[in-house]
Amino acid sequence: MTALEETLATAPAEALSRMRAAVPLVQCITNYVAMTYAANVLLAAGASPAMVHAAEESGDFAAIAGALTVNIGTLSPDWVAGMEAAIAGAHGAGTPWVLDPVACFATRYRGQVTRDLAARRPAIIRGNASEILWLGGTSGSGKGADAGDEVAAATGAARRLAAETGAVVAVTGAEDFLTDGSRGLWIAGGSPVMPRVTATGCALTALAGGYAAIAEPFDAALAALMHFAVAGERAAATAAGPGSFVPAFLDALAAVAPGDMGLQRVRPA
Ligand SMILES: Nc1ncnc2c1ncn2[C@@H]1O[C@H](COP(=O)(O)OP(=O)(O)OP(=O)(O)O)[C@@H](O)[C@H]1O
Numbered sequence: 001m002t003a004l005e006e007t008l009a010t011a012p013a014e015a016l017s018r019m020r021a022a023v024p025l026v027q028c029i030t031n032y033v034a035m036t037y038a039a040n041v042l043l044a045a046g047a048s049p050a051m052v053h054a055a056e057e058s059g060d061f062a063a064i065a066g067a068l069t070v071n072i073g074t075l076s077p078d079w080v081a082g083m084e085a086a087i088a089g090a091h092g093a094g095t096p097w098v099l100d101p102v103a104c105f106a107t108r109y110r111g112q113v114t115r116d117l118a119a120r121r122p123a124i125i126r127g128n129a130s131e132i133l134w135l136g137g138t139s140g141s142g143k144g145a146d147a148g149d150e151v152a153a154a155t156g157a158a159r160r161l162a163a164e165t166g167a168v169v170a171v172t173g174a175e176d177f178l179t180d181g182s183r184g185l186w187i188a189g190g191s192p193v194m195p196r197v198t199a200t201g202c203a204l205t206a207l208a209g210g211y212a213a214i215a216e217p218f219d220a221a222l223a224a225l226m227h228f229a230v231a232g233e234r235a236a237a238t239a240a241g242p243g244s245f246v247p248a249f250l251d252a253l254a255a256v257a258p259g260d261m262g263l264q265r266v267r268p269a
């Protein structure tokens with residue numbers, strides 16, 4: 001087996017077992033839209049969320065958290081100060097952090113803030129294709145928080161961004177792409193209903209934090225993507241639409257077992 005195949009064969013299942021055993025504390029700085037959903041996703045999956053963003057405390061909190069996640073969805077100057085303080089606290093304590101560049105291409109302010117955050121050594125960057133295209137130096141056709149581009153169009157940008165920042169980069173969509181700049185993987189699964197529920201991607205970023213608390217960034221991102229891929233597919237099979245998908249998805253996240261995090265949905269790029 002190659003090193004990559006060994007990673008694929010055991011790492012996601014082991015990561016899920018370790019996360020459920022540890023129930024890691026994950027500090028989430030996320031947007032107003034995503035807060036409750038992301039917290040519920042973490043609890044269902046097996047981690048312990050805390051939504052802590054004020055600059056007065058966010059750095060101290062990052063020092064006691066297992067991981068920090070930073071999502072710019074509803075940013076404002078106060079929140080950006082909280083993000084910067086949290087990241088400084090995370091670096092001081094060796095806490096890994098995850099960046100979600102929501103709609104970074106949409107305005108100059110978002111773009112500047114995102115570039116500044118991306119330069120602060122995130123362990124993982126998780127975005128949709130339009131966000132990663134823009135951050136990787138190419139313009140796409142995103143519309144606000146929703147992607148307007150195919151994941152396949154963003155693989156080069158993802159590799160460049162990973163090389164530039166040192167982060168593992170996950171691009172999500174109908175199939176997800178994961179790279180650390182050299183290794184590349186495709187992860188299949190999920191459901192077309194997922195982008196019809198707001199903050200699904202934001203919640204995935206939060207879960208990537210849960211895994212980053214107990215695994216190396218590449219394995220952590222892969223486990224989070226697989227956990228969503230399995231649970232999303234199962235929930236969609238029983239849901240009537242976006243509304244009933246949400247409770248079914250929380251149930252499915254809780255029900256995913258290590259043995260479900262198998263190789264069959266992953267292929268090397
Ligand atoms: N067409 C699709 N088929 C299957 N799964 C999908 C599809 N679109 C998105 N997903 C899944 O939905 C999840 C969120 O990805 P998405 O790319 O929609 O995030 P996003 O655009 O950042 O979302 P948001 O900003 O609204 O939180 C991922 O697990 C992804 O695999």
Ligand SMILES: Cc1ncsc1CCO
Binds near residue numbers: 031034102145198199
């Ligand atoms: C709808 C929306 N607007 C800002 S953040 C957010 C959640 C999805 O990214």
Ligand SMILES: [Mg+2]
Binds near residue numbers: 102103128
């Ligand atoms: Mg998003």
